[in-house]
Amino acid sequence: MLSLKEAENVYYLDAMTENSFASGYVDAKTGDRPRQLLPDLDGKCLVIKDLTTIFSMREDKVKKILGDLQSIYDGEYVKATGTVGVTKYKSTFAMVACVTPQALRKHHNYMSMIGGRFLVIRLLPLTDDEREAGFDRVWDEEARRDNLPKLRVLLVEHVKSLLSEAVVVDTETPEQRDRLNKLALLLARGRGVILTEKIQELNEVTGEDRYSYEIADVQIEEPYRALEQLRTLGRALARIHGRNKITDHELELLRRIVLSSVSPIRGETLARFRRCPSGLTFKALASDLGRSETGAYRLLQELVALKLLVEDRAPTGWTYKPRPELADLISKEVEVLDHGQDLGEGQAHSQNSPHTNGFKIEGASTPVGSFVCV
Numbered sequence: 001m002l003s004l005k006e007a008e009n010v011y012y013l014d015a016m017t018e019n020s021f022a023s024g025y026v027d028a029k030t031g032d033r034p035r036q037l038l039p040d041l042d043g044k045c046l047v048i049k050d051l052t053t054i055f056s057m058r059e060d061k062v063k064k065i066l067g068d069l070q071s072i073y074d075g076e077y078v079k080a081t082g083t084v085g086v087t088k089y090k091s092t093f094a095m096v097a098c099v100t101p102q103a104l105r106k107h108h109n110y111m112s113m114i115g116g117r118f119l120v121i122r123l124l125p126l127t128d129d130e131r132e133a134g135f136d137r138v139w140d141e142e143a144r145r146d147n148l149p150k151l152r153v154l155l156v157e158h159v160k161s162l163l164s165e166a167v168v169v170d171t172e173t174p175e176q177r178d179r180l181n182k183l184a185l186l187l188a189r190g191r192g193v194i195l196t197e198k199i200q201e202l203n204e205v206t207g208e209d210r211y212s213y214e215i216a217d218v219q220i221e222e223p224y225r226a227l228e229q230l231r232t233l234g235r236a237l238a239r240i241h242g243r244n245k246i247t248d249h250e251l252e253l254l255r256r257i258v259l260s261s262v263s264p265i266r267g268e269t270l271a272r273f274r275r276c277p278s279g280l281t282f283k284a285l286a287s288d289l290g291r292s293e294t295g296a297y298r299l300l301q302e303l304v305a306l307k308l309l310v311e312d313r314a315p316t317g318w319t320y321k322p323r324p325e326l327a328d329l330i331s332k333e334v335e336v337l338d339h340g341q342d343l344g345e346g347q348a349h350s351q352n353s354p355h356t357n358g359f360k361i362e363g364a365s366t367p368v369g370s371f372v373c374v
């Protein structure tokens with residue numbers, strides 16, 4: 001993230017407050033207002049080194065920032081204050097940030113409630129070989145000292161080249177459109193909101209009251225916003241990779257982003273179907289996740305209500321498995337991608353190749369949206 005500080009069209013921040021985007025503060029002595037952040041962000045990419053600092057603030061302040069982002073990403077932000085009256089801003093920008101999984105988990109429920117504005121990628125743990133290679137690089141101080149400045153220069157030059165000219169990118173094939181549609185469905189359903197109702201019952205054996213929770217309502221946003229986000233991100237990735245069309249490499253990256261962007265506990269549950277694609281019982285899930293059987297059953301029922309799983313109530317036991325139209329996206333294993341090989345193969349699809357059925361991506365005028373790396 002630090003390497004992006006000097007890149008063109010990047011606005012870099014270490015942290016921010018709940019009034020960073022637009023403030024109603026007025027200096028009592030001079031009557032001057034501080035410089036507003038939103039106008040400066042228009043057409044740029046906001047990079048925040050560590051979102052954990054923001055998420056460590058009081059919950060009401062975190063919700064204020066996320067709520068402001070919801071309005072901002074709808075294209076217009078209007079704020080009324082007692083000092084300067086009503087101010088209105090139109091600002092379109094992308095946002096990239098890093099955060100620890102624990103901090104994201106704490107606020108993920110609220111982030112889901114404000115809709116599909118955020119995409120997330122969870123990085124895979126290092127393999128033993130990668131960890132050993134990392135140790136070698138840390139101890140090679142001379143190479144680090146020489147290579148880090150070169151990396152920053154290359155990154156800045158690459159960003160500059162991407163912004164310097166419009167690039168023609170091929171439209172997606174029917175097969176790719178179908179894949180993107182299904183990814184959008186998975187993302188929208190995986191981030192749906194479940195509303196529960198507390199039910200009070202009388203235990204006839206003990207005579208005491210007992211409580212249970214039933215699903216009262218399910219809120220799932222239509223998948224069109226998710227589709228626009230994924231399509232834009234896929235095309236942007238292809239452009240970054242020096243390609244003039246989306247390939248299987250970009251589609252696989254999008255699948256991992258979608259699986260990372262659902263709530264953590266739902267993502268952990270869906271991951272279990274990679275080992276058990278034919279079905280899973282709530283007892284097996286409870287044992288695997290270390291949760292109570294009641295909690296595992298409730299979780300699986302939520303995923304059924306969100307149209308991610310189907311339930312088979314056979315006499316031998318209830319079994320849950322992914323819905324047929326989403327089974328491949330959920331059950332396929334997440335393996336380490338060989339970026340070097342994949343991107344090497346992609347050089348044949350140079351961004352300078354002539355095409356007649358493409359569309360243009362103009363500089364930074366089509367932002368991907370908010371993106372969080374954990």
